[in-house]
Amino acid sequence: METIASTMNAVHVTAPGQLGLVEVDVPQPGPGDVLVQVKACGICGSDAMYTQYGGIPPRQGATPLGHEPAGVVVAAGADVEGLAVGDHVVVNPMASADGIIGSGGAQGALSGYLLVAGAREGVQLKVIPDHIPWEVAALNEPMAVARHAVNRSGAKAGEKAVVFGAGPIGLGAALSLKLRGVAHVVVVDIQAHRLETALRIGVDAVIDSSTEDVTARLIELHGEAPRSFVRGTRPDTDVYIDAAGAAPVIATVAASAKAGARLSIVAVHKNPVELDLGGLLTTELTIALSMGYPTEIFEVTEDIVNHWERFAPIVSHTLPADQALEALELAATPGAAEKVVVTFG
Structure with a gap:
């Protein structure tokens, strides 16, 4: 398992029409929490809208982006059940205790790590088999x-x-x-x-x-x-x-x-x-x-796991994390790409 860094770069909307990489502390999990190392995060059309608006009310100041994550559990508190270090997971961004991930909450998934407070398998996270490619797993939310x-x-x-x-x-x-x-x-x-x-x-x-x-x-x-x-x-x-x-x-x-x-x-x-x-x-x-996914966030996971090869062509571009800003620009350019996914090493 990789060493957990103390800080990480996170993509934030810094002003209307402006994005930046902001260095932030890696959150520390408590007894009921898990820390997920992000391995892939898709880019949504709403990310360009948030950028244009300069953020997402009611959040003030820099707004973290990224709400289509998949990753691996790298730390788990002593009270966590049903999840273990090394588990590959997809994440429900709407079930985060500190606001919707990447859509006005305190965290965004275009970053190295996510803290999942009070983590419960099947509520905030769903374990997936290790063989599912990360960029395909990141399709879970859309x-x-x-x-x-x-x-x-x-x-x-x-x-x-x-x-x-x-x-x-x-x-x-x-x-x-x-x-x-x-x-x-x-x-x-x-x-x-x-x-x-x-x-x-x-x-x-x-x-x-x-x-x-x-x-x-x-x-x-x-x-x-x-x-x-x-x-x-x-x-x-x-x-x-x-x-x-x-x-x-x-x-x-x-x-x-x-x-x-x-x-x-x-x-x-x-x-x-x-x-x-x-x-x-x-x-x-x-x-x-139809808006969002009141019950469907993990309902669709089984289909992706069982038929991931059929879902794979939906991803048109993958870019590494050090090109996250370029990936957002690519995704926001009409006709340039379909589904862009940022991958983390």
């Missing part, structure tokens, strides 16, 4: 976000689904749909390399919405919905998931939805979206909004 969107959709085995947006959350949702037995999953995007990744993880079909009529293609892929009060021919698609956050997605769903279809929106829409409720009335479309 994949939990994707799983919640699928749970909110009510998708069931044997149904047909379409996911708009082939970024990390959309791909995670598509994988979750397939792993729960959804019969046919389509992914829609406008970037060829994203659609190629979707096919690599095992979706049934992809649609390039910049060149193809999405509704027409869904009818080809999913067949025609049975006749109902809904006017016009509609695809027999049961579930729609919006992981793109673009207004045309909502318009496409409105034009496509059959009677009884469900739409789950996990994407952040930065502008108001027009929705013709009168026109949708006969569809009885169910719309569910």
Whole structure:
């Protein structure tokens, strides 16, 4: 086991639009605590938003970043049960006693170590097998976000689904749909390399919405919905998931939805979206909004452990910890990368 350092570098938002590496003390665990050495931490789109805003209220001053960690337990207090030095773990950033890790709390995971106070396996931490690559283990948090969107959709085995947006959350949702037995999953995007990744993880079909009529293609892929009060021919698609956050997605769903279809929106829409409720009335479309992961943070871990090779293509770039600031810049540059993960030696 590596020697535990006394200080570490942590990525902090230091001012609006500014990031820095700040040297801080490595926290010391008490009797009920564990110390986790961070081995990998993914970068989320919200990290760029926090940087732009200059932090996360109500926290004042420097704000630590990083909320997608995986690591190894390097110290455990005498009262800790179910966790031992050497355990590989994924972390629930929302269960930290000192605030959400990397999202306004006192700690961020773009650092060498995390202190987990009152540590309980299955609450703040989940032990994973040693063979899971660290960069794949670091997908646990965003994949939990994707799983919640699928749970909110009510998708069931044997149904047909379409996911708009082939970024990390959309791909995670598509994988979750397939792993729960959804019969046919389509992914829609406008970037060829994203659609190629979707096919690599095992979706049934992809649609390039910049060149193809999405509704027409869904009818080809999913067949025609049975006749109902809904006017016009509609695809027999049961579930729609919006992981793109673009207004045309909502318009496409409105034009496509059959009677009884469900739409789950996990994407952040930065502008108001027009929705013709009168026109949708006969569809009885169910719309569910999805945020975070109330129960899914470790629900998704088993899927990652059992199918880590299918999740691995979601990671587009890995950069070492000494290039953490460059990694954040890369992740914030539109079109430059998909999922960037920072790895620690």
